[in-house]
Amino acid sequence: MEVAFYLISALAVGGALAAILLKNLVHAALALTLAFLGLAFLFLRLDAQFAGFAQILIYVGAVAILVVFAILLTRGSELPKEGVFSKTWLVGLVIAAGVFAILGWAILQAGPWLPQATAAPAVTVNDIGNLLMGRYVLPLEIVAVLLTAAMLGAVIVAMHEKEKTK
Amino acid sequence: MASPLVGYLLVAALIFAIGLAGALTRRNAIMVLIGIELMLNAANLNLIAFWRYGPHPETLTGMMFAIFSIAVAAAEAAVGLGLVISIYRHARTTDLEQMNRMKG
Numbered sequence: 001m002e003v004a005f006y007l008i009s010a011l012a013v014g015g016a017l018a019a020i021l022l023k024n025l026v027h028a029a030l031a032l033t034l035a036f037l038g039l040a041f042l043f044l045r046l047d048a049q050f051a052g053f054a055q056i057l058i059y060v061g062a063v064a065i066l067v068v069f070a071i072l073l074t075r076g077s078e079l080p081k082e083g084v085f086s087k088t089w090l091v092g093l094v095i096a097a098g099v100f101a102i103l104g105w106a107i108l109q110a111g112p113w114l115p116q117a118t119a120a121p122a123v124t125v126n127d128i129g130n131l132l133m134g135r136y137v138l139p140l141e142i143v144a145v146l147l148t149a150a151m152l153g154a155v156i157v158a159m160h161e162k163e164k165t166k
Numbered sequence: 167m168a169s170p171l172v173g174y175l176l177v178a179a180l181i182f183a184i185g186l187a188g189a190l191t192r193r194n195a196i197m198v199l200i201g202i203e204l205m206l207n208a209a210n211l212n213l214i215a216f217w218r219y220g221p222h223p224e225t226l227t228g229m230m231f232a233i234f235s236i237a238v239a240a241a242e243a244a245v246g247l248g249l250v251i252s253i254y255r256h257a258r259t260t261d262l263e264q265m266n267r268m269k270g
Contacts, residue, residue: 005173020187051232059203066247067247080193088191107172121218122224127226131226139234146241147241
């Protein structure tokens with residue numbers, strides 16, 4: 001483990017914490033962008049260049065903008081009077097802490113059996129493209145149909161229906 | 167010498183727990199979606215880490231899982247935020263505790 005790993009992890013975890021804790025929704029969305037960026041750097045450190053840059057393009061680029069648009073369209077930047085956390089926040093916190101305790105316990109228990117550091121796999125974007133067009137062509141087509149259907153559905157759901165408001 | 171996987175798995179578990187806490191404790195529907203996105207990203211980090219240190223990284227299985235997961239998460243974000251905007255137009259609120267009616 002090196003210093004760079006700790007710095008990037010601190011960026012990702014700190015961004016995620018800030019995204020959840022900040023009261024102003026626009027600030028939370030910006031902190032979320034930081035968390036996505038930290039995760040993209042972690043992907044790059046894991047020699048997954050394609051996934052890292054896809055993460056930057058899709059999450060830092062598209063999803064963050066989508067979240068900011070939704071916040072502004074719903075006037076979410078105004079702070080609610082009754083606070084930002086729900087009445088049952090303690091239950092949610094206990095559940096999340098329990099899940100982390102179980103996951104962390106399992107990881108630390110499995111520590112000695114996990115594989116040691118290996119040489120970086122020699123994988124190019126060429127290999128990824130060949131696999132996507134060969135072995136994984138059917139999932140790729142299904143994802144294409146899913147994305148098209150989801151985009152059409154999102155537009156139809158969010159579209160203003162003038163007839164019904166009359 | 168501990169395996170390098172341990173650090174990545176712990177970071178992923180921490181981000182997953184933070185996302186879960188956010189999804190369970192925030193009142194605003196958009197913040198719940200942000201928590202779900204964080205949980206999906208933590209799962210992607212697990213997939214990539216296991217791919218990198220797994221026995222056969224040259225077959226790219228974990229990487230493919232992560233790429234398809236990113237695509238599905240993007241579709242989920244678009245539909246989820248569209249639904250939030252639609253509900254806001256109907257009920258004039260994104261507060262989940264005020265959305266307690268099944269009837270429109």
